[in-house]
Amino acid sequence: MAEAVRFHGSGDIRVEHTKEPQCGRGEVKMKPAYVGICGSDLHEYLSGPVLIPQREHPITGEKSPVTMGHEFSGIIEAVGDDVKGLSRGQRAVVRPTIVDGDCMACRQGHRHCCKNIGFIGLSGYGGGMAQYIVAPAEHYYPLPDNVSLETAALVEPLAVAWHAINISPFKFGDSALVLGGGPIGIGVIQVLKLQGAKQIILVELMESRKKLGEYYGATHIYDPREVDIPEEVNKITENKGSDVIFDTAGVEVALNGVIPACRVHGSIVNIAVWENRPALNVNNMTYKEVSYIGAALYDEVSFKNVIEALSHGQLNPERMITAKIKLSEAVDKGFQELIDHRDQHCKILIDAQRT
Secondary structure, X not given: OEEEEEEEEOOEEEEEEEOOOOOOOOEEEEEEEEEEOOHHHHHHHHHOOOOOOOOOOOXXXXXXXXXXXXXXXXXXXXXXOOOOOOOOOOEEEEOOEEOOOOOHHHHOOOHHHOOOOEEEOOOEOOOOOEOOEEEEHHHEEEOOOOOOHHHHOOHHHHHHHHHHHHHOOOOOOOEEEEEOOOHHHHHHHHHHHHOOOOEEEEEXXXXXXXXXXXXXXXXXXXXXXXXXXXXXXHHHOOOOOEEEEEEOOOOHHHHHHHHHHEEEEEEEEEOOOOOOOOOOOHHHHHOOOOEEEEOOOOOHHHHHHHHXXXXXXXXXXXXXXXXXXXXXXXXXXXXXHHHHOHHHOOEEEEEOOOO
16 A cells, blocks of 8 residues: 545545555556645645546546646656666656647647646546656656756746747847746746846745745846836836736736736737636737737647756756655645745645655
8 A cells, every 4th residue: 555645625635545556568657756736736725626537537537536746756666568768766757748649739749738638646647646656658757867856846847937938939138027926937037047038027926936036037026016017117128018928827917917018019928827717908918919828838848858957057946945745744734834824935845755
């Protein structure tokens, strides 16, 4: 038997004993090391099920209750027949996206937009918040020797940021506004700095996140309760406005407040998952011919690029980690801690082998 963090329903996540999974043909068995608690995990806990299937998932065939955790690294315990390039004892990070490979999006090369998209840790194949996991070998990526298991648990959220910037029209020397300084927003700031943003403007309420944004390269930080954001942005951009706005917050009043800060023919990139349908001031975008772009998850290239950037020391996200807890503490010191003391945390990691 092994322990795992399992979702049973809204407000009902349990640390419980499960049967230890066995490795089959084309599969890899891992002992997860560090697992991040994601904003989507919190949404499931507070108001789920959202992504967790109540009927059998079309790819995995699984439904709630499921083992959670989709941001994780670990050590390979066993490999099944027909698995190449992976071996027992290897350190690896898991790409959690599950795709059918056959829908129109997949056939067009946009597998991250798969019609039947699923996630390890939400849709089946187990999850990282467990002592063991078995999943198809295609989800495992060996880690360079100089990338720690703790850092590797941040590859997934950093890949979200990397992909959003890649599909945006952002280019070297542009100004960018980041709405929200949570884990994805901080990731966007790091990648923008790496890719040569001239000005990185963070709009955030919480002091701890403002400080983290400054540490990672935000050149200007504004609290919308204290200043007029479009006015300040115009001051620092010679009345041009921000070239690109990245929305990681998903808050209606906040987004409407920064739309006027976007330049003519600029772009707004939505990365946020919205809890409620927003009412946006579309005219403010129309009259400037501002583009509104959705950024969905990440492609495999972005995932690999983040691993490479970490290995080369181009990204150093370790300060994002604000706590490490035991598997048995996942609910009280993890999920509930992020809800009760959100202003004190960026990313809490669960040590899956400490019970």
